[in-house]
Amino acid sequence: MGHAGRWQSLLQPQLRSDPMSQSFPKSAAVLAQSRRYIPGGVNSINRAIRPEVTFVRGDGAYIHDAEGRRYLDYHAAFSPHFLGHNDPHVRDAVIRTLQGGDSLFGAGSTVMEGRLAELICTRIPWVESLQILNTGSEATCQAIRLARAVTGRDHVIVMQGGYNGWHNDVACNLMTPLDRLGPRRSPGEYPFLPISAGIPAAHQALVHPINFNDLDSVRWVCERQPVAALITEPILQNIGVVKPQPGYLAGLRRLADEFGFVLIFDEVKTGFRHALGGYAAVSGVRPDLVVYGKAVANGFPIAIIGGRRDYLDWFVHADPAKRVLAAGTYNGHPVPVAAAIATIERLLQEDGAAYRHVEALGARMQQGLEDIIRRRQLKAVVARQGSAFCVYYMDHLPVDWHDLAQHHDFARDEAMRQAAIQRGIFCFPLATKQWSLSVAHTAEDVDLTLRAIDEAWQEVLPAAG
Numbered sequence: 122m123g124h125a126g127r128w129q130s131l132l133q134p135q136l137r138s139d140p141m142s143q144s145f146p147k148s149a150a151v152l153a154q155s156r157r158y159i160p161g162g163v164n165s166i167n168r169a170i171r172p173e174v175t176f177v178r179g180d181g182a183y184i185h186d187a188e189g190r191r192y193l194d195y196h197a198a199f200s201p202h203f204l205g206h207n208d209p210h211v212r213d214a215v216i217r218t219l220q221g222g223d224s225l226f227g228a229g230s231t232v233m234e235g236r237l238a239e240l241i242c243t244r245i246p247w248v249e250s251l252q253i254l255n256t257g258s259e260a261t262c263q264a265i266r267l268a269r270a271v272t273g274r275d276h277v278i279v280m281q282g283g284y285n286g287w288h289n290d291v292a293c294n295l296m297t298p299l300d301r302l303g304p305r306r307s308p309g310e311y312p313f314l315p316i317s318a319g320i321p322a323a324h325q326a327l328v329h330p331i332n333f334n335d336l337d338s339v340r341w342v343c344e345r346q347p348v349a350a351l352i353t354e355p356i357l358q359n360i361g362v363v364k365p366q367p368g369y370l371a372g373l374r375r376l377a378d379e380f381g382f383v384l385i386f387d388e389v390k391t392g393f394r395h396a397l398g399g400y401a402a403v404s405g406v407r408p409d410l411v412v413y414g415k416a417v418a419n420g421f422p423i424a425i426i427g428g429r430r431d432y433l434d435w436f437v438h439a440d441p442a443k444r445v446l447a448a449g450t451y452n453g454h455p456v457p458v459a460a461a462i463a464t465i466e467r468l469l470q471e472d473g474a475a476y477r478h479v480e481a482l483g484a485r486m487q488q489g490l491e492d493i494i495r496r497r498q499l500k501a502v503v504a505r506q507g508s509a510f511c512v513y514y515m516d517h518l519p520v521d522w523h524d525l526a527q528h529h530d531f532a533r534d535e536a537m538r539q540a541a542i543q544r545g546i547f548c549f550p551l552a553t554k555q556w557s558l559s560v561a562h563t564a565e566d567v568d569l570t571l572r573a574i575d576e577a578w579q580e581v582l583p584a585a586g
Contacts, residue, residue: 126438142557147187148175167199168506170550172542181561184547188443192547193566197557199549200358201415203394204467205561206473207280211419214308214463215456219284223455232463234453240465241425245398247407251427252436253453257389257414260288262350264410267426268383269352270445272437278342280333281311282470282522284359285387291318294330298526306522308341332521333357334365336372350410351377351448354386356399359390361553362496362504362514363519370406375410383432389414389424395507396476397468400434403506418451421460425485442542467560475560479508480560482567489571497578500530508558512537529553533581540577546570 152173155162163169178185182205184194194206204211223233233251242248254260263276277290281302286289293313294302302311309334313325329346331338333353342348355370357363377384385408392399392413401408410428416421427433436447468475487505490512494501501514514530515518534552541548548556558567 129532131522132148141227143494145172145174145186149173151187161438169545172539172550177408181205181207182559182563182566185249190545191198192542192545193562193570195548195556195558195570197559198420199415200390200394200421200555200557201418202557202559203416203479204419204464205559206463207418208419208464208467209373210462210467211460214459215421218455218459223430223459224283224452227450227456230275231453231455231458233405233455233458235464237458237462241427245402245403245427247398247429248411248425248427249430250433251425252447253458254424254449255285255422255454255457256427257387257412257424259449260389260412260414260426261286261385261387262288263426263445264383264385265350265352265446267410267435268385270443271432272347272349272381272383274347274349274382275327276329276346276348277327278329278348279495280353280357281330282333282357282360282363282525283354283387285389287317289320289510291352292320293325293328293560296526297336297522299523302523302526305332306336306338309339310338310342332523333363334369334520336376337378339373343376343382348380348382350383350385352387352429354387354389354391355404355406356391356395356506356509357522358509358555360522361394361513361519361555362509363525364504364506365404365520366520367489368402374406375407383409385410385414390509391506392425393464393468394557397465397473400506405415413539417442417464417528418457419464421457423457423461424554427557436576448556474560477505479562480559481566482511483508485564485567486558486570489567492573493571493575493578497575497582499578499582510556510558511553513553525553536581537577540580541573544577546572546573546577 143273152162152175161169175187176184181193182193185191199425199426238251241251269275279291281294281519284295293315295316301314313328329342348544373384387399388411390397393416396402410424414424417425455516483505487503490503500516502518504511504518514533515528519525533551538548538550
């Protein structure tokens with residue numbers, strides 16, 4: 122049996138048909154085979170989950186596992202599938218590109234990358250110029266490097282509880298236990314607590330983690346260090362949906378102007394999901410640089426760094442000593458570029474009908490969840506922005522990681538997620554992770570989900586306490 126045949130044999134024949142079964146034998150077989158050649162069996166360690174389910178197909182709002190079970194998907198591959206899986210308009214654009222002979226040439230410009238840049242720059246006022254990259258981590262890395270070049274400074278402010286990628290400047294302080302992090306400090310900063318080995322101590326000294334929604338700590342750091350950039354998600358969406366307090370983002374803009382640092386919005390998760398211009402369009406606060414990813418191409422690998430033209434021009438600075446290197450064999454690859462163009466075309470249809478649709482679904486979901494919470498007298502609150510939502514098992518909406526870590530019931534959260542998965546509702550089975558609606562979801566899907574969550578809560582509440 123050849124390689125392809127051996128892997129396909131792991132999926133056939135169907136061994137179980139019970140959609141509520143807690144056994145995943147074929148998924149386990151695929152993972153075991155992968156572990157022979159891939160560390161941990163996955164190509165991003167964040168994908169390692171329990172139950173160890175393997176998915177084989179996605180269509181619209183649904184995904185299918187190796188056992189043949191179907192799930193309503195609220196994970197969306199960490200949220201890029203804003204239009205749903207395998208959106209026909211995006212899929213057809215990619216097929217046309219491949220059939221038309223458009224290839225990766227690696228010399229000169231291409232028509233499609235210019236068209237994508239024009240689509241974005243003419244519709245998002247603060248994106249005067251841009252570079253096309255492949256991943257959000259690449260884009261945040263470039264944004265910080267560019268900010269350091271422009272300002273001639275080295276220090277960077279990041280947010281405790283935020284996630285801005287895997288590179289040395291930002292691989293820290295994501296979901297740090299409070300016994301490691303220490304008590305709340307305001308004003309002040311927290312120790313750099315890496316989420317990866319291999320980050321030099323000298324490099325860590327240049328990065329200053331502070332709490333979200335804390336303007337006093339931004340000022341405190343800026344008065345003590347030459348800060349090149351502050352990078353933040355405008356909503357912390359890697360720990361659910363932690364929103365900026367009124368005036369916070371505008372306060373960051375004022376402090377950036379006062380102290381001369383570059384304000385970078387990491388909209389890898391929020392961009393194109395909450396509005397075509399991301400959360401900056403919702404808040405009305407203009408960043409100096411912005412990073413988009415995920416939903417830009419509805420699941421195809423692409424990222425954008427954009428912003429002020431005078432900053433982006435440092436990529437082609439006349440002085441070679443000041444020029445910031447922008448390079449990458451796959452930057453502007455025709456397949457994800459075609460997908461991005463098609464995604465934006467879909468988002469522009471009927472004057473943004475997609476956004477109105479997901480807002481209505483999100484409101485329906487929030488209202489339904491809050492109705493169940495009241496009926497069950499559950500200590501929980503629902504945080505939502507458009508299509509993204511999260512249930513926190515606490516009596517108020519969190520304002521930062523300290524608040525969340527101190528008050529949220531993580532055990533109850535994870536127990537509910539496991540119970541939802543067993544009922545055909547797939548959410549990422551880690552506490553505080555965002556739930557994502559897509560344009561492909563319907564009101565009927567939302568109602569089905571609410572019934573399943575109600576059942577899940579009935580199951581886990583006695584055990585979770």
